Amino acid sequence: MEILKLYNVSKSYGNNQVLKNISFNVNHKELLGIMGASSSGKTTLLNCISTIDLPTCGEIVFENSNLVELSGKEMAMFRRKNLGFIFQDYNLLDILTIKENIALALTINRTPINIIDTKVQEVASNFRIEDILNKYPYQVSGGQKQRCACARAIITNPKLIFADEPTGALDSNSSKNLMETMEHMVNDLFATILMVTHDIFVASYATRILFLKDGRIHYELIRGNKSHKEFYNEISEVISSIGGA
Amino acid sequence: MTYIKLSLKNIKKSVKDYVMYFLTMFLIVTFIYAFISIAISDDIISLAQNVKALTYVILSLSILISFICAFMVSHAISFILNQRKKEIAIYLLLGMDRKNVCILFFIENFILSIISLILGIITGNFLASILIKVIYNIFEIEYCFVISFSKIAMIITILLFFLIYTIAIKKAVSIIWKEKIISLLYDNRKNEKLENKDFKIIIFRLMTGFFALIFGIIFLYKTAVTQTNIAILFLAITVFLLLLAIYQLYCVLPFLLMFMMTKNKKWYYKNTNLFLSGLLRRKFLTSGKVMAIVAVLLSVSLAAMLIGLIMGMGYKVNIKAEYPYDIAVAIDAKIKDFDEVIKFVEQDYQIKDTVSYYLYRDYKYNIDILALTDYNSLREQLGLDKKTLNSNSYIIHCDTPKYLDVIKNEIIQNKDIVLNGTTLHGNYIYTEPMEQYRMAGSNGYVLVVPDEIVKGLVTNKSRLVISLETEGKEELRDSLNRFIRNKWNPEIINPVNKNITMSISVKAWGIKNSLSGFITISFSGLYLCIIFIILSATLLSFEQLSSIDNSKKSYSVLSQLGVSRKEQKYLAFMESANLFFLPMILPIIFIIIMAISGQYFLSNYIISDKIVPISLAVTLGVFTFFYLTYFMITNIIYQKNIFQG
Numbered sequence: 001m002e003i004l005k006l007y008n009v010s011k012s013y014g015n016n017q018v019l020k021n022i023s024f025n026v027n028h029k030e031l032l033g034i035m036g037a038s039s040s041g042k043t044t045l046l047n048c049i050s051t052i053d054l055p056t057c058g059e060i061v062f063e064n065s066n067l068v069e070l071s072g073k074e075m076a077m078f079r080r081k082n083l084g085f086i087f088q089d090y091n092l093l094d095i096l097t098i099k100e101n102i103a104l105a106l107t108i109n110r111t112p113i114n115i116i117d118t119k120v121q122e123v124a125s126n127f128r129i130e131d132i133l134n135k136y137p138y139q140v141s142g143g144q145k146q147r148c149a150c151a152r153a154i155i156t157n158p159k160l161i162f163a164d165e166p167t168g169a170l171d172s173n174s175s176k177n178l179m180e181t182m183e184h185m186v187n188d189l190f191a192t193i194l195m196v197t198h199d200i201f202v203a204s205y206a207t208r209i210l211f212l213k214d215g216r217i218h219y220e221l222i223r224g225n226k227s228h229k230e231f232y233n234e235i236s237e238v239i240s241s242i243g244g245a
Numbered sequence: 246m247t248y249i250k251l252s253l254k255n256i257k258k259s260v261k262d263y264v265m266y267f268l269t270m271f272l273i274v275t276f277i278y279a280f281i282s283i284a285i286s287d288d289i290i291s292l293a294q295n296v297k298a299l300t301y302v303i304l305s306l307s308i309l310i311s312f313i314c315a316f317m318v319s320h321a322i323s324f325i326l327n328q329r330k331k332e333i334a335i336y337l338l339l340g341m342d343r344k345n346v347c348i349l350f351f352i353e354n355f356i357l358s359i360i361s362l363i364l365g366i367i368t369g370n371f372l373a374s375i376l377i378k379v380i381y382n383i384f385e386i387e388y389c390f391v392i393s394f395s396k397i398a399m400i401i402t403i404l405l406f407f408l409i410y411t412i413a414i415k416k417a418v419s420i421i422w423k424e425k426i427i428s429l430l431y432d433n434r435k436n437e438k439l440e441n442k443d444f445k446i447i448i449f450r451l452m453t454g455f456f457a458l459i460f461g462i463i464f465l466y467k468t469a470v471t472q473t474n475i476a477i478l479f480l481a482i483t484v485f486l487l488l489l490a491i492y493q494l495y496c497v498l499p500f501l502l503m504f505m506m507t508k509n510k511k512w513y514y515k516n517t518n519l520f521l522s523g524l525l526r527r528k529f530l531t532s533g534k535v536m537a538i539v540a541v542l543l544s545v546s547l548a549a550m551l552i553g554l555i556m557g558m559g560y561k562v563n564i565k566a567e568y569p570y571d572i573a574v575a576i577d578a579k580i581k582d583f584d585e586v587i588k589f590v591e592q593d594y595q596i597k598d599t600v601s602y603y604l605y606r607d608y609k610y611n612i613d614i615l616a617l618t619d620y621n622s623l624r625e626q627l628g629l630d631k632k633t634l635n636s637n638s639y640i641i642h643c644d645t646p647k648y649l650d651v652i653k654n655e656i657i658q659n660k661d662i663v664l665n666g667t668t669l670h671g672n673y674i675y676t677e678p679m680e681q682y683r684m685a686g687s688n689g690y691v692l693v694v695p696d697e698i699v700k701g702l703v704t705n706k707s708r709l710v711i712s713l714e715t716e717g718k719e720e721l722r723d724s725l726n727r728f729i730r731n732k733w734n735p736e737i738i739n740p741v742n743k744n745i746t747m748s749i750s751v752k753a754w755g756i757k758n759s760l761s762g763f764i765t766i767s768f769s770g771l772y773l774c775i776i777f778i779i780l781s782a783t784l785l786s787f788e789q790l791s792s793i794d795n796s797k798k799s800y801s802v803l804s805q806l807g808v809s810r811k812e813q814k815y816l817a818f819m820e821s822a823n824l825f826f827l828p829m830i831l832p833i834i835f836i837i838i839m840a841i842s843g844q845y846f847l848s849n850y851i852i853s854d855k856i857v858p859i860s861l862a863v864t865l866g867v868f869t870f871f872y873l874t875y876f877m878i879t880n881i882i883y884q885k886n887i888f889q890g
Contacts, residue, residue, distance in 0.1 A: 052805070073809050080807025091802045094795070095523035104519050108806050113514040 001028040003159055003192060004049065009058035010215075011044050018044045019055065020215040026160065031186045031193045033206030035239070040212040042196045043164060049194065050083055050162050051075040063159070080108055084153030084161040084191075088168030090145040092137040092152075098144075099124075099133035102152045109156050119155060126189070127151045127181060143174030150181055154191055161185070163195040167202050179205040200239065204232040213242050252353035259353075261882055262328045265790065266321045267361050268878065269783045273314050273776065274365025275372060277307055277405055280772045282373035282398035289377060292384055293757035294719065299765040304401075306769060310776050311405040315412035317780045322354065322417045324787040333421060334429035347421050351414065362406050369402070370394055376768075383561070384760050447500050454493030461486035469846040491544050491831050495537035498827070499529030517808055517816055524799070524820045532788045536828045539781045543832035546777030547864055551836050553770020554860035555843055557763040562856060566644060566678035568755035569627055572711040572721070574729065575683045577746040579603060581736035583709040589728050594721070595714040600626055604686065604706035605699045607664050613686040614664070614702060615642075620693045623685055626712050629677055634695050638672040644679055645689030652690065664694060665701040683748055684708055704738075722754035771867070778868055782825075782875030789824050789879050793886045796820070800887050810888065817887055821880040829872065836864065 004026040011019040018041045026032055036042050047053035049060055051067055060067040062082065070078060084105075085091065092101050102120050111119070124130045127147040132140045137148070146166060153161045163182070167175035183205055185191040197203050205228070211219040219238050223231045256263065283289055284303035290296055326333070336346050374392045381388030461483055468479040506522045507513055513522060529536075574586055583601045590596060602619035606612075620642070621631040632640060639662065641652050652674055661668050679685040685708075686692075726749050737745070800813050808816075840861040847857065 050805075073811070076804075076807050076809035078807070079805065083807070085805045091798075091805065093520070093523060093799050093802055095527040095799060096519065100519055100523060103514065104517075105806055107514050107516060107519045108803075108808055110516065113510055116514050 002026065003028050003063060004194075005059075005061045006049070007059040007061070009045075009048060009055045009060060011041070011048055011053070012056045017056075018215050019048070021058070022215075022217055023058075024210060024217060024220075026192060026194055028192055029186055029190055030207045031182060031195060031205060033203045033209040034194070034196045034212060035198060035203055035209055035235070036212030036218075037198075037242070041215045042198075042212055045212065046162055046164055046194065046196050050085070051079055082159045084156065084158035086146070086149045086153050086161065086163040086166045088165040090137065090142075090149045090169070092145055092148060094137050097134050097136055098129060098140065098148045101137070101148060102133075102155055105152050105156050111156075123151045123155045126184075141174070142170050143177055146170060146174070146178050147181060150178070150185065154185055154189060159192060161191055161193045163193055163197075165197055165199075166195065167197070167199060172201075175199070175202060200232055200235050203235050204228045209235060209238075211238055211242055218242055249352060252349055252356060255349070255353045256357060259325065259329065261886060262325045262790075263357055264882055265783065265786045265875075265879065266318075266325060267357055268875075269321060269779060270318065270358055270361035271365045271368070272779050273310075273318075273409070274362050274402060274406060275369040276772065276775055276779075277310065278366050278369030278398055278402040279372035279376060280768070281307055281401050282369065282395045283376045283380065283768070285395065285397055285401075286373070286377060288388075289380060292380070292386070293761040294754070295758045296761040296764070298761065299768065302765055302769045303772065306772055307401070307405060310773070311408050312412075313780060314776070315409040317783055318409055318413035319416040321783065321787055322413050323420065324791055325354075326350070326417055326420050327791065328793075330424070330429040333424075334426050337426050337429070343422055347418050350417060350421060354414065354417070358406075358410055362403070366399055366402060369398075373398070380764050380768075383764060384757070447497055450493045450497045451501075454490050454497060457486045457493060458490035461490055465842065469842065487835065488541050488544060491835065492537050492541050494831065495540045495828065496533060498831075499525075499533050499536070502827075503529060517803070517812060520799075520803060520808075521816055521819055524796075524816070525823055527792070527795075528820065528824055531792075532785075532824065535784055535788050536824070539784055540828040540831055542777050542781045542784075543829055543868075544835050546774040546781070547832050547836045547868060548839060549777075550770045550774035550864045550867065551839060551843075551860055553767045553774075554863055555847065555857055557765075557767030557770075558856045558860060559847065560759050560763040560766070564756050564759045567680065567759065568750060568752040569678050569680050570684065570710045570750070571713045571717050571752045572709075572725070573680065573684050573750040574709040574725075575746075575748045575750075576707045576735065577705065578707065579704040579738045580707045581738055583707070583735075585733050585735075586709060586725075586729065587711065589725065589733075590711055590713075590721075594717060597712045597714045598626060599712075600708075600710045602708050603699075603704045604691070604708065605702035606705045607702055610662060610664075610692070612688070612690065612692045613706065614692045614694055614699060615685060616696045616699045617693055618696050620685070620691075623679060623710060624677075626710055627677065627679065632673075632675070632693075634672065634693070636695050636697070637667060637669055638695075639669040640673050640675060640693040641671070641690060642675045642677075642679060642685060642693055643690035644676055646676075648689050649674065649676065662692075665698050667698055669694060669698070680750070683750070684710065717751055717753040719751070719754045719757050722749060722751035725749055725751065774864070775867065775871065778871045779875075781828075782872050785825055785828070786875055786879040789821055789883055790886075793883065796883075797887050814884060814888065817884050818880055821876065821883055825872070825876040825879070829868075833865070836861065 002025040005023075006025075007023050009019055009022045010017060018039075022041075022045060034042050034045065044053065048055045049067075051070070055068060058068070062078070067075070067078065092098075093104070096104060099120055102123060103116050106116050106119060120133070121130070124133055127150055129144060129147050129151060132144055132148075137145055140148070146169075149166075166182070167178055170178060179202055182193060182195070186193060186207070195202075195206060203209055204223075207223050209221040209223075210217050211221070219242065221231075221234060221238060226234070280303050284300045290300065333346055333350075336349070337343065341349075370392060373395070374390060378388050378390050464479050464483040464486060468476050468483055471479055503522065503526055506518075506525075512518055572590060574583065583599075587596065587599055600619065600622040602616070602622065605614040605616075607614065617632070617634050617640075620640070624631060634640060643649055643652055655671065661670055663669070679691075687706075729747060729749060796817070800817070803813055803816075804810075840857050844854070844857040
């Protein structure tokens with residue numbers, strides 16, 4: 001089932017056209033990866049879909065509503081109700097404890113007060129961060145921070161989660177753990193994730209990958225029943241052919 | 246590119262960082278110039294002989310204020326440098342000499358400081374003219390509003406300005422000179438570490454604050470009821486205890502608020518309150534001490550202004566009671582007559598009426614006694630009606646409210662007195678101002694008896710009251726004083742003591758010099774208060790603006806979580822509001838309690854009961870104006886920086 005459709009989305013900054021007539025769909029319960037070299041338009045695409053930025057032309061349709069036509073207030077409401085975010089630098093609030101960071105997503109969504117603590121405990125247990133709930137972000141490791149960011153992203157049951165280079169600040173072991181966590185989010189918690197990455201290992205966890213080059217979708221890979229290793233090799237080949245990610 | 250060109254570009258680029266710095270420098274210069282200008286103004290000095298006290302007090306305060314301002318301005322300069330550490334690091338990386346970086350920063354800072362100095366002097370000049378007009382109004386003298394420029398005030402202001410600037414710029418130089426490039430480059434990446442304070446310390450502060458408050462109130466009461474000099478010691482202890490209480494309670498208050506917020510789940514988990522509580526927690530932990538210091542500064546400044554206004558205005562309303570007679574001479578001995586004194590006054594002034602009389606004493610009673618005829622003569626001088634008495638009754642005249650209740654009780658209890666073998670019954674109490682401490686009695690009251698009663702009593706004081714056809718001159722007091730002490734040789738009939746006490750009071754001199762007291766005390770309080778409010782608000786403003794980098798990141802996360810810009814602006818407003826308004830709660834409660842106590846205790850000394858409420862309203866009005874201005878400007882700059890782009 002498709003939850004997001006892009007029709008001929010373009011984005012220009014002055015005379016520089018970063019995205020050129022991009023069209024694709026995002027299906028429910030998939031981990032869609034977007035890869036491409038620097039300046040290929042990956043982050044711009046993610047910003048446009050997540051309503052952080054507006055496309056110059058084209059349509060971004062999310063469950064029958066065109067996001068491009070929403071007002072500022074409606075966009076904020078849309079993000080609140082439907083989207084979750086995981087960023088390279090975690091974007092956790094240093095002023096709040098891990099528990100408060102996760103609970104904030106719920107309070108902003110006006111979740112009934114009596115179930116907030118229970119939900120936070122539940123999701124913390126899912127992401128193995130129960131022991132650090134009362135700590136501040138600067139008191140925990142990068143991997144723990146990113147798991148907290150995942151917990152915050154999923155706790156409101158968003159229809160779509162955006163992950164922008166989620167393993168960018170992690171070591172290889174933490175990256176592996178995080179990707180397993182994201183797999184768990186898709187397979188067991190029924191999340192849909194749109195992930196931008198340039199890391200082939202990370203991309204090998206995706207169910208489908210779109211390759212961007214010079215602002216256009218250059219290639220599409222579907223994992224299907226391939227193993228991580230097979231998919232990893234396939235991604236490597238595509239990247240070599242398009243000149244890097 | 247020359248340094249000046251680069252500096253001008255930097256000023257343009259960093260205009261947001263410089264707004265508060267410029268505003269503070271401008272206001273400091275404006276007030277220092279205006280107050281020095283009035284303190285040394287010939288128009289003001291010529292108003293009364295002891296108005297020079299204003300000059301000394303204002304000049305001394307200006308020096309003190311300059312040193313305090315220097316540290317505040319150095320704080321402001323540090324803030325600006327912190328915002329631009331990366332830029333400085335890049336200059337150094339590009340090979341610019343540290344000395345040249347210092348020169349660059351000095352030039353741009355100096356350009357702005359000179360502009361604030363010039364604008365401050367221009368505005369200060371205008372303000373000084375308004376203040377001079379206000380002082381003339383207080384003296385009830387016509388004054389034609391003229392904006393006059395004072396060279397001396399300008400020179401003193403410039404000297405003080407450079408004193409402030411030199412101390413402040415030293416800090417900037419030391420930062421640029423000593424900081425390593427790496428720490429300049431990556432300094433803004435540091436996170437604010439929020440560590441919870443030790444619970445034991447919180448309890449200790451709470452307990453000391455609470456006890457200091459209780460004992461402060463006890464000593465305040467003791468100060469108010471003590472009539473001896475030990476009251477000054479009690480007052481000092483009161484001030485120390487209350488300021489300690491405010492400081493300690495302010496160090497604890499944020500934690501109590503945080504505790505209450507987190508315990509109230511209904512509030513805590515409502516919408517973005519979780520985020521707000523996080524912001525406040527950061528603010529309390531990083532700026533808690535600054536808030537406590539500001540609370541103490543505000544308490545001192547508001548109290549200084551309130552006390553200054555009450556005392557000053559009290560002086561003014563009490564003037565008529567203090568100086569009811571045009572000329573009054575008091576000699577604590579029986580003398581034959583005051584003829585030579587009257588002749589001396591007649592040389593320069595046309596006399597309307599004179600009353601010379603004696604005060605008597607019966608050693609059974611510790612009270613001065615006045616014959617009815619003399620009493621009525623004095624009343625006549627003051628335009629009051631004459632009183633009559635039965636041969637066996639007495640009147641108490643008391644214009645000092647604090648004794649009235651006691652005297653009334655005595656009379657109600659039908660306390661009779663026996664004088665010269667006659668028993669006299671209490672009759673009436675009259676309270677019109679008659680200068681009861683020197684002229685018509687002593688200790689604040691006098692016993693008025695029928696003329697025949699005083700005949701057998703000891704005469705121990707002689708008094709002369711003169712009313713003039715035209716108002717006397719201030720200088721008469723000095724010339725009369727010289728005459729009485731050096732030239733006059735009165736015939737003393739019955740010397741009571743070896744050393745005879747004399748006093749002279751001239752209404753014209755008294756009024757002018759009481760008004761000088763009024764303006765000295767009130768204007769000093771006002772000066773100190775305004776500068777302290779500006780400094781407190783500046784401190785808070787920079788505290789808020791220094792968190793822009795961290796807040797920017799926090800609010801962008803909030804944006805991603807779907808919080809609308811309107812809600813974010815509300816949160817930013819609440820953040821600034823908490824920082825500014827929390828430290829003013831106790832100081833305002835403190836001065837309201839002071840005002841209520843003042844109204845209660847001073848009612849015995851100050852004739853008008855409107856003085857305390859008016860003083861409180863003026864104090865709060867001035868405070869609100871400056872504090873709100875700073876709060877609003879800070880909030881605008883803060884929001885512009887956070888939500889720009």
